[in-house]
Structure formats: structure tokens, C-alpha cells
Amino acid sequence: MAALLRVENLSKSFGGLAALRELSFEVEQGSIVGLIGPNGAGKTTAFNLISGTVRPSAGRVWFRDVDITGGPPSRVVGLGLARTFQHTSIYPAASVRDNVYRGAIARLGTSMLDQLRGGSRTREGLARIDAQVDEVLELMGLAAHRDSLAGALSYGQQKRLGVAIGLATRPTLLLLDEPAAGLNPEESAEFGRLLRELRGRLGLTMLLVEHHMALVMDLCERIVVLVQGARIAEDTPAAIARDPAVIEAYLGAEEDDHARG
Ligand SMILES: Nc1ncnc2c1ncn2[C@@H]1O[C@H](COP(=O)(O)OP(=O)(O)OP(=O)(O)O)[C@@H](O)[C@H]1O
Ligand SMILES: [Mg+2]
Numbered sequence: 001m002a003a004l005l006r007v008e009n010l011s012k013s014f015g016g017l018a019a020l021r022e023l024s025f026e027v028e029q030g031s032i033v034g035l036i037g038p039n040g041a042g043k044t045t046a047f048n049l050i051s052g053t054v055r056p057s058a059g060r061v062w063f064r065d066v067d068i069t070g071g072p073p074s075r076v077v078g079l080g081l082a083r084t085f086q087h088t089s090i091y092p093a094a095s096v097r098d099n100v101y102r103g104a105i106a107r108l109g110t111s112m113l114d115q116l117r118g119g120s121r122t123r124e125g126l127a128r129i130d131a132q133v134d135e136v137l138e139l140m141g142l143a144a145h146r147d148s149l150a151g152a153l154s155y156g157q158q159k160r161l162g163v164a165i166g167l168a169t170r171p172t173l174l175l176l177d178e179p180a181a182g183l184n185p186e187e188s189a190e191f192g193r194l195l196r197e198l199r200g201r202l203g204l205t206m207l208l209v210e211h212h213m214a215l216v217m218d219l220c221e222r223i224v225v226l227v228q229g230a231r232i233a234e235d236t237p238a239a240i241a242r243d244p245a246v247i248e249a250y251l252g253a254e255e256d257d258h259a260r261g
Contacts, residue, residue: 002065004029004173004205005050005081010059012045019045021229022059027173032199032206034216034237037226038249043209044086046226047175050207051083052076063173082171084162086178086209092151096142099150099161100133103168132170139198140164156187160194167198173205180212188212192219217241225249 003026012020020042027033035043048054050061052071060069068076090099137143140160145153150161159179166174179195180188192215198204210216216223217237225233225240227249233240240246 003027004064005207006062007046007050008060008062010046010049010061011057012042012049012054013057018229020049020056020226023226023229023231025224025231025234027205027207029172029205030199030203031221032195032208032219034220034223035207035209035226036211036213036216036223040228041226042229043226044177045229047083047177047207047209050076051081051175077169077171080170080172081175082166082169082173083175084166084177084179086181088158088162089165090150090158090161092149094150095147096150096153096161097133097137097146100136100164100168101129103165104129104133133168136164136167139167139201141194156183156191159183159191167202167204170202171204173207175207175209177209178211179208180210180215183212185212185214188215189218191215195219 005027007026008024009022010020010024011018011022023042023046025033035046037043045054049056052068052073052075055070060067062068063076063079063081066079068079068081091102094102134143137146140163142157142160142164145157150158153161159182163176163179166176176195180191183191195206195208196219199206208216208220220237222234223237223240224231225243225246232245232249233243235243
């Protein structure tokens with residue numbers, strides 16, 4: 001069977017800077033694939049291109065054998081591909097429930113919204129969204145906080161809310177951009193258990209960008225390594241961990257970081 005997501009020779013330049021260079025990889029249905037690399041490697045750019053928020057300079061993206069290159073994002077979401085954002089996209093002054101609700105509504109696209117507003121199915125449609133929102137809050141362990149202001153949640157709960165917003169459209173494939181950033185090792189491990197549970201309960205396929213290596217190694221079946229926009233390795237976690245090119249890239253990046261600061 002063809003892969004759920006196929007990325008072919010995807011490239012993006014910003015002015016003279018090649019942020020992504022001919023990136024190719026596949027994500028099989030039901031799998032969790034990691035996308036890792038030092039800061040500035042092009043991971044978020046890859047997510048922007050796949051989800052249709054940024055147009056690639058070259059290359060193609062296929063989701064369920066549909067060419068989704070260049071979006072638009074509403075079409076991509078409608079096909080079942082959602083993403084979370086590296087820098088939180090929550091509304092602190094709205095309730096937890098309303099944040100997830102907005103996620104569900106905002107991504108339905110205008111034609112669907114018009115149907116909901118005007119048609120006789122209005123109540124039915126809204127009731128379905130309500131049920132979906134409640135289910136997602138339950139899954140993410142936020143049901144007890146549904147009426148709290150999002151801004152009043154702990155940092156860890158806000159990270160879970162970010163995933164809940166991504167799940168609100170009930171995607172087949174979820175792109176997660178550093179969902180565990182800023183969590184301590186125990187919280188990060190707990191987050192990993194939650195993501196694994198989501199896969200089991202929802203049959204969700206995931207593409208995970210994360211700097212917490214223990215989490216990536218534990219969760220992913222395959223890992224793609226990006227350095228300066230180019231794929232330098234793709235393999236199982238065990239093989240990636242002992243790949244000399246990967247070790248060198250990470251040690252080099254760490255030395256640069258130490259040199260900078
Ligand atoms: N809109 C943009 N305009 C110009 N340059 C950009 C833009 N977006 C990203 N870049 C550049 O592209 C490169 C890749 O950035 P990107 O955010 O994809 O990296 P990343 O792997 O997600 O890094 P991090 O781990 O720090 O999140 C960087 O050099 C960045 O400065
Ligand atoms: Mg990033």
C-alpha cells in the first residue's frame with residue numbers, strides 16, 4: 001500500500017538561503033516518524049510546506065495519493081492532515097473548551113461553515129462538533145479544566161492544549177512541532193505515553209519534530225535527520241543513534257552553541 005504521506009524533493013529558499021533542499025521521505029499509515037536536526041535545520045519549514053501555509057520553491061507533497069503541494073491549508077486539513085505550532089497558538093483569555101472549539105470551527109473552511117449556519121443540519125452539525133471537542137478534551141486529560149481560562153493552565157497543560165487544538169479536526173495525520181519543548185524529563189516521558197495512547201485510541205499517524213531525544217528514540221519507528229536543510233540520514237532509532245554522520249552533526253551543533261554562548 002502507498003504511504004499515507006509522501007514528500008518528494010521538497011525545497012524552499014528564502015532569498016539566498018536554502019532552508020530546505022530536496023527533502024524526500026514517506027510516512028506509513030499508523031506509524032510515528034521523527035524529524036530531527038539542530039536549530040535552523042529546516043524542520044518547521046518542512047511542516048509549513050507540508051501543511052500548505054508556505055509554498056515550496058520546488059518538489060511535491062502527496063497525502064493519501066492526493067497532490068496537496070502548496071495547500072491551501074483549509075483543503076489540507078479537510079483531507080485529514082493537521083499540525084500543531086512550535087510557538088503556542090492558544091488564546092489565553094478564552095476558555096480551554098473554546099480554544100479547542102475554535103480549532104474545530106476555524107479549520108472547517110467557509111463552505112462547511114455556511115452549511116452549519118444556514119442549513120437545517122445546523123443543530124446536528126454543531127452538536128457533532130461539541131461531541132468531538134469533549135472527546136478531545138477527555139483524551140488530552142483536560143476535561144476537568146474545560147471551563148478554565150487557557151492562560152490559567154500550567155505550562156504542561158498548555159502544551160497538551162496545543163495538541164488538543166490540533167486534534168480538534170480529527171485528523172488522520174498529525175504533525176507535531178516540538179510538543180514537549182520546555183518540559184522536564186519526567187513530564188516529557190509522560191507526554192510520550194500520552195502520544196502513544198493517542199495512536200492506539202485514534203489510530204493516529206504522527207510526524208514528530210522534537211529536541212527531547214529520549215522521547216523521539218522511544219516513540220518513533222523511523223527518524224529522518226535534517227542538517228542545514230538537507231536530509232543526512234533516515235533509519236530506525238537504533239541505527240540513527242550510532243550513525244557517525246548524525247553524531248558528528250549533533251556534536252558540531254553543540255560545539256557551535258557552546259562557542260556562541
Ligand atoms: N519566513 C522566513 N523568512 C526567512 N527565513 C526563514 C523563514 N522561515 C525560516 N527561515 C530560515 O530558514 C531556516 C530554517 O528554519 P526553521 O524554522 O525551519 O528551522 P527549525 O529546524 O525548525 O529550527 P528550530 O529547531 O530552531 O525550531 C533558518 O535559517 C531560518 O532562519
Ligand atoms: Mg522549528
